[in-house]
Amino acid sequence: MTTVKFTVSALAVIAASATAAAARxxxxxxxxxxxxxxxxxxxxxxxxxxxxxxxxxxxxxxxxxxxxxxxxxxxxxxxxxxxxxxxxxxxxxxxxxxxxxxxxxxxxxxxGLSLAVSRANELDWNLTLGQVFLALAAEVPQDGAMVPNPYRKWSEIDSALPDTDIVVLGPPPTSGTRDAFVELAMHAGCESIDEVTAIAEASGNEDWVDENCSRMRTDGPFIEAGENDNLIVQRLNSDPNALGIFGYSFLFENKDTLKDVKLNGVEAGMETIASGDYPLSxxxxxxxxxxxxxxxxxxxxxxxxxxxxxxxxxxxxxxxxxxxxxxxxxxxxxxxxxxxxxxxxxxxx
Amino acid sequence: MTDNTTNAAVTHRHDWSSDRFQGNLARRRRGEKILAGLGLGAIALAFLMLAILLWTLISGGAQAFRQTHVAIEVPISAELVDPADPSEGNYRNVVRDAMQATFPDAEPSELRALSGILSNAAQFVIRDKVVADPSLIGQTVSINVPASDPYDQLQKGNVDTDSDESTRRLNDAEIAAFQQLQDQGRITMPVNWALLANADSRFPELAGLKGAIIGSAYALLVCFLISFPLGIGAAIYLEEFAPKNRLSDIIEVNINNLAAVPSVVFGLLALAVFLGWFGMPRSAPLVGGLTLALMTLPTIIIATRNALKAVPPSIREAALGVGASRQQVVFGHVLPLAMPGILTGTIIGLAQALGETAPLLLIGMNAFVTAAPSTPLDAATALPTQIFIWADSPERGFVSRTSAAILVLLGFLVMMNAVAIFLRNRFERNW
Structure with a gap:
């Protein structure tokens, strides 16, 4: 019985303090x-x-x-x-x-959003946004039509790129980072490809790019690694061939193990982000x-x-x-x- | 004769030394050995996993239990701190003066970088000292403050000083300055009590678990106060008073199902009901406790019912036989005898609640709060959500602190389970 009384009074105290603490x-x-x-x-x-x-x-x-x-x-x-x-x-x-x-x-x-790779990877990475789009989009242009992304290796996109599998870790669709990446990298990359602009113009649809270039591929090379950017950093360290997409502050804090992938030849840095030269700001x-x-x-x-x-x-x-x-x-x-x-x-x- | 024939017949049917029997026996023994081996293997694998988990946590978290401190003398000039109002002084520049005094050769332009060796807390430590004793103005004060995270990482050997300068947070000049402090014997590495004594901070060197521990304690208290009496009440009714009919069966099945509902569902329920309808504050341990109580309730009801069931019917019958009422039987005899089992179940339920993250995320208990809560209505984090926040922070220092926080959480869980085992062994009776 005492337990019951004690509980009732405790609940009453909590309820009373709840109303009292409403003023924030x-x-x-x-x-x-x-x-x-x-x-x-x-x-x-x-x-x-x-x-x-x-x-x-x-x-x-x-x-x-x-x-x-x-x-x-x-x-x-x-x-x-x-x-x-x-x-x-x-x-x-x-x-x-x-x-x-x-x-x-x-x-x-x-x-800035950065695209980074482990320092264990010896290459000096430099991609154009068009190449990023071709590597990550669900559908890419081929012979005047959009087809499911056939590229599995970087070298298939451009023979100057390394002959390794495309592995990119990035944020899930719920993330603001993902929205920004799609808008800044995918759309811009999409528009930079002549073949795409030709298809878009032929369609006569003003929103063609929004509708067709926003989807990331889901057949393996692009991996949704969750909201936790630290996890992406750790996985890049264990797989030197993987690229990761995350906020610039994570690259800034992990400069000793990660290096930047230059985009359109521009390195991510305070100056390039502020000036807008770096495309993902x-x-x-x-x-x-x-x-x-x-x-x-x-x-x-x-x-x-x-x-x-x-x-x-x-x-x-x-x-x-x-x-x-x-x-x-x-x-x-x-x-x-x-x-x-x-x-x-x-x-x- | 007859004996002989019987024996012969028996021997014929069960010839233990025959090849068939020996083979059969060997096969059965082999089967037994394989089963035992598989069982042992399963246990060994489980232990191996546990050992790997603990080893990664301890090796990763051990560093966080020590923190690099810098001892330094701070001259407090009356120019920077007005004796009339010491709380409003320019303490950032006081720290700069102190660095100038420590590194007499440094150019003024380098002082900002040098001040960065000390934690951002240094200026507030000095301020608090001066406010407490304004007579210090014009004198020199000795302080011993945490070093900022990059230098803490350097001291702990996590920075490869031979690597290319551009690849690390600290350049050669900064490392040389830190080395100089080290040569002067100013660097110490005491036990990092801040990890338990401070609330959260954006600076790893200052961040601690105080807010999370108190938040978790409040949430568990609320959870206990609600789920314990309600759980026992429900269990007593179902076990001792409820008629055995279809309705009771439905209730029982539902309670068992409730125990298996994913915790995030309770979080959504709490978001809609407690925050939405009742307008309770976000991030409050009170709401966290209510949510966890919903989750713990079925566990406690089931444990209590099992404990009540374990009390032999003879006790009830004897009490009823001497004229006790049902209520007297329950409160005078059955409940006290079942209490050790109930408490064990409750503690295990609370330990589960302590480790629960998902429902707390939904009600906002993953907020950044730099002060420990003083009532269950103040915003706070809980231990698992604090781990969640730290795991997502970019600074290096939070990597080891995340592991350390997990160790602290595991410590609390082990303690609670130990209490449960103690209660069971000490008070439980076998009939």
């Missing part, structure tokens, strides 16, 4: 796993500097973050979401429909609910810290984690508008 004093952040390490860095720095409770940062993926972010206004919804692409029209509509109308968009910098954003500023304690201060020179500028602590900073002039204007919440986001298509 921590900032809640969701969103892209690519933006996650940068937000983590700002959150920790912010908590250390100000002594305020550390923001809670959760890595949900860009799309998942938008879903939670756009659920509505209020203490039960997150204040900020990170994104490795800009907000889509459908997501913005969802936000507006749920009353989240006043959003600020902050571009924090660029992130993408913008990173965070979105903040302006209605929460001033309501959730410290949110405004946190946004100020995120947009500060200390964090974003070249040499700032986000660069140490692999973020490629924005050019000075662009950054200045953006910092101003995000901190003051003067530019209200409106997504139109």
């Amino acid at each position: 004093d921590q900032i809640r952040i969701v969103g892209s796993s690519t933006v996650f390490p940068y937000t983590q860095a700002v959150a920790e720095e912010f908590a250390n500097q100000t002594g305020a409770p550390a923001p809670i940062v959760e890595s949900t993926g860009t799309g998942g973050g938008m879903q939670i972010f756009c659920e509505g206004i209020g203490e039960n919804t997150p204040d900020i979401t990170g994104a490795s692409r800009s907000m889509k029209k459908s997501e913005f509509d969802l936000c507006v429909q749920n009353g989240v109308t006043d959003i600020s968009e902050a571009l924090i910098g660029y992130d 993408r913008p990173l954003y965070f979105y903040v609910k302006n209605a929460h500023r001033g309501v959730i304690p410290n949110l405004q201060e946190f946004v100020e810290e995120y947009m500060s020179e200390n964090a974003l500028a070249p040499g700032g602590y986000l660069e140490e984690r692999g973020l490629v900073a924005l050019p000075d002039d662009e950054r200045g204007a953006l910092q101003e508008s995000v901190v003051s919440a003067s530019a209200k986001l409106d997504v139109t298509e």
